Amino acid sequence: MARVVVDVMPKPEILDPQGKAVTGALARLGFAGVSVRQGKRFELEVDGELTDERLADVHRAAETLLANPVIETFQVRVESAERADDQARVEPAEPADDQARVDEPEAAPAGAR
Amino acid sequence: MAPRVGVVTFPGSLDDIDALRAVRLSGGEPVPLWHATDSLEGIEAVILPGGFSYGDYLRCGAIARFAPVMNELIKKADAGLPVLGICNGFQILCEAHLLPGALIRNDVRTFVCKDQDLRIESVDTPWTSAFERGQQINIVLKNGEGGFVADADTLRRLEGEGQVVFRYVNGNPNGSYHDIAGICNERGNVVGLMPHPEHNVDPLTGPTTDGTSVFRSVYGFLSARI
Numbered sequence: 001m002a003r004v005v006v007d008v009m010p011k012p013e014i015l016d017p018q019g020k021a022v023t024g025a026l027a028r029l030g031f032a033g034v035s036v037r038q039g040k041r042f043e044l045e046v047d048g049e050l051t052d053e054r055l056a057d058v059h060r061a062a063e064t065l066l067a068n069p070v071i072e073t074f075q076v077r078v079e080s081a082e083r084a085d086d087q088a089r090v091e092p093a094e095p096a097d098d099q100a101r102v103d104e105p106e107a108a109p110a111g112a113r
Numbered sequence: 114m115a116p117r118v119g120v121v122t123f124p125g126s127l128d129d130i131d132a133l134r135a136v137r138l139s140g141g142e143p144v145p146l147w148h149a150t151d152s153l154e155g156i157e158a159v160i161l162p163g164g165f166s167y168g169d170y171l172r173c174g175a176i177a178r179f180a181p182v183m184n185e186l187i188k189k190a191d192a193g194l195p196v197l198g199i200c201n202g203f204q205i206l207c208e209a210h211l212l213p214g215a216l217i218r219n220d221v222r223t224f225v226c227k228d229q230d231l232r233i234e235s236v237d238t239p240w241t242s243a244f245e246r247g248q249q250i251n252i253v254l255k256n257g258e259g260g261f262v263a264d265a266d267t268l269r270r271l272e273g274e275g276q277v278v279f280r281y282v283n284g285n286p287n288g289s290y291h292d293i294a295g296i297c298n299e300r301g302n303v304v305g306l307m308p309h310p311e312h313n314v315d316p317l318t319g320p321t322t323d324g325t326s327v328f329r330s331v332y333g334f335l336s337a338r339i
Contacts, residue, residue, distance in 0.1 A: 015260065018222075065179070066171070068208065070207070070213075071217065
């Protein structure tokens with residue numbers, strides 16, 4: 001079992017009314033100087049070993065259905081790939097070298113109230 | 114014999130009954146089609162109606178676009194079958210790549226429901242041949258995601274090749290690029306628009322009956338073809 005994440009974002013030249021609404025709400029809450037574009041995140045649990053073919057399938061799925069390439073871009077990244085020794089179930093495996101992993105912040109930023 | 118016009122019902126379609134009624138009132142023979150099982154055998158033109166197919170999940174029209182009936186529809190549309198997509202039907206046609214561009218959330222971020230002025234920009238389609246070019250009509254518009262977008266090249270091609278069919282006038286209600294309300298494919302047989310001509314066919318329920326000519330257009334086209 002492997003978890004593959006597909007991030008979908010509206011293309012820069014396409015208007016993003018949702019992002020604009022969020023940007024406006026943040027400004028009203030005092031979070032100045034922040035501009036938001038809103039996308040979607042899909043988490044795919046892929047059965048079995050994550051071979052290159054399986055990853056290519058995910059790519060095709062993203063292109064076919066998850067994203068509309070007319071207005072959106074997408075990125076496919078492996079979040080945790082289970083190896084034959086099954087370690088990944090206990091601890092997320094290290095991402096493969098060629099799969100960039102987006103670092104998550106250590107903690108939620110303070111000042112949310 | 115009255116032309117047989119199919120109206121496809123998807124899970125979540127809302128305006129299929131109105132579309133069937135509009136076909137009947139304007140002189141056609143309405144044929145209800147279920148998205149999962151029915152074939153297009155003997156159908157002379159197809160309407161994809163408005164609504165919220167599959168709850169608008171993922172993107173409007175993104176899931177309906179893969180309904181079983183769509184495989185046959187895409188083949189027949191490529192062969193010249195007249196197809197009209199209204200509102201959600203327009204979104205489905207864009208998702209199916211039968212029409213270029215896409216429809217996104219209105220720039221005003223609210224659902225818009227109003228009697229909308231439109232200009233007929235092309236009469237060279239089976240769905241607009243009964244209008245006059247430049248004619249101004251008024252048809253109800255009701256949607257949350259009706260903003261037509263496309264890249265600059267596509268817009269240039271649509272404008273240059275006469276593929277803009279309907280344009281908003283007296284105000285752009287949703288941020289559509291170039292005030293585009295409806296377009297057609299290169300061949301002209303596939304037309305999509307956000308406003309609802311099927312709601313403007315009866316003086317009892319609308320300020321105009323301007324929608325009737327959309328349906329009469331296709332009957333004229335079909336009878337001339339035979």
